[in-house]
Amino acid sequence: MSAIIKLEKKHFPVLLNELISIISPLYGGTFIDCTFGQGGYSKKILENSKNKIIAIDRDTDVYLSANELEKKYKNKFKFKNIKFSQINNLNIVKEDIKGIVFDLGYSINQIRDLKKGLSFKSKGKLDMRMGINDFTCHDVISNLSENNLNKIFKFFGDEKYSKNIARKIVKMRGLKLINTEDLVEIIESVKKFNNPKINKSTKVFQALRIFVNKEISELINGLVNAFKILPVGGVMVVVSFHSLEDKIVKFFFKHYSENKNTSRYIPNKKNNFKCFNLIKKKPITPSLEEIKINPPSRSSKLRYGIKISDNCNFNEFKQKFKYLTDIENLGINI
Numbered sequence: 001m002s003a004i005i006k007l008e009k010k011h012f013p014v015l016l017n018e019l020i021s022i023i024s025p026l027y028g029g030t031f032i033d034c035t036f037g038q039g040g041y042s043k044k045i046l047e048n049s050k051n052k053i054i055a056i057d058r059d060t061d062v063y064l065s066a067n068e069l070e071k072k073y074k075n076k077f078k079f080k081n082i083k084f085s086q087i088n089n090l091n092i093v094k095e096d097i098k099g100i101v102f103d104l105g106y107s108i109n110q111i112r113d114l115k116k117g118l119s120f121k122s123k124g125k126l127d128m129r130m131g132i133n134d135f136t137c138h139d140v141i142s143n144l145s146e147n148n149l150n151k152i153f154k155f156f157g158d159e160k161y162s163k164n165i166a167r168k169i170v171k172m173r174g175l176k177l178i179n180t181e182d183l184v185e186i187i188e189s190v191k192k193f194n195n196p197k198i199n200k201s202t203k204v205f206q207a208l209r210i211f212v213n214k215e216i217s218e219l220i221n222g223l224v225n226a227f228k229i230l231p232v233g234g235v236m237v238v239v240s241f242h243s244l245e246d247k248i249v250k251f252f253f254k255h256y257s258e259n260k261n262t263s264r265y266i267p268n269k270k271n272n273f274k275c276f277n278l279i280k281k282k283p284i285t286p287s288l289e290e291i292k293i294n295p296p297s298r299s300s301k302l303r304y305g306i307k308i309s310d311n312c313n314f315n316e317f318k319q320k321f322k323y324l325t326d327i328e329n330l331g332i333n334i
């Protein structure tokens with residue numbers, strides 16, 4: 001699993017030209033930007049005067065960019081500080097929704113904000129909250145059992161040394177409060193050998209960010225609830241950044257767009273309705289030119305589908321990834 005996050009100094013919206021060429025045939029309506037961030041996608045879509053944007057982000061730190069667009073575009077731009085899993089509660093009336101866009105992951109501003117503690121380069125208390133959270137990373141490290149920490153590192157980080165790292169955390173927390181530097185030290189002491197291309201702490205930090213922000217449940221519920229409010233003919237576009245995200249997005253589009261099953265282990269669909277028309281089966285990836293300007297974009301993948309039916313039931317989708325959402329639902333006694 002690659003575990004790359006955007007670390008470039010300047011903000012480059014990823015796969016922007018590709019996104020625009022997919023949605024522009026539908027211009028002349030409202031687009032929902034589920035991951036507003038620094039507004040790269042929203043700004044570009046609003047350059048066409050026929051378009052409107054409803055933007056969502058769970059992080060209140062994006063208010064500055066959102067306020068700027070609200071002033072500039074008045075009734076053409078609205079911002080809501082909610083999680084995208086709640087998209088179906090937006091109470092959208094009289095909007096001609098043409099497309100819903102997700103650009104998963106973290107913005108460069110979030111990674112560089114050391115008080116958010118998302119990066120192993122941060123100092124002090126372990127936090128990792130993106131916005132609208134129930135607990136911090138500190139709560140996770142201080143309260144979860146060794147077995148549950150192991151599960152998080154293994155399933156969300158694909159970390160080979162998950163067991164030993166979990167054991168060492170539990171041992172150390174009996175002696176002192178574990179902060180970011182301590183966690184990095186634990187990981188480095190356990191992982192004697194590592195792929196020189198990625199930092200030893202990358203996988204464990206990715207796993208903890210996913211757990212703290214419930215990213216898997218957010219993604220699954222976000223996709224299902226976005227589908228509910230998208231009219232037939234509208235487009236759903238998702239840009240993912242790591243293999244776990246892409247696995248979920250790929251299943252969502254492929255399983256509900258073909259008559260055959262994506263997995264031979266899943267029984268035949270009873271109500272075998274197609275929900276999407278997939279123009280491209282393979283994901284769209286950045287050009288060499290984009291990777292040169294913005295190297296972290298290399299791990300991004302864009303998938304999209306045109307909604308062709310309202311008659312869809314996503315139980316199989318939810319069931320397939322229940323082993324992951326169950327981990328996110330582990331209780332924390334704070």
Ligand SMILES: C[S@@+](CC[C@H](N)C(=O)[O-])C[C@H]1O[C@@H](n2cnc3c(N)ncnc32)[C@H](O)[C@@H]1O
Pocket residue numbers: 012013014034035036037038039040041042056057058059062082083084085103104105106107130131218219
């Ligand atoms: C990669 S950035 C988006 C960048 C944006 N496309 C741009 O061009 O500026 C991802 C954003 O999604 C937000 N986000 C992540 N998960 C979210 C969720 N479940 N609900 C709402 N916002 C979320 C993050 O706070 C972050 O600002």
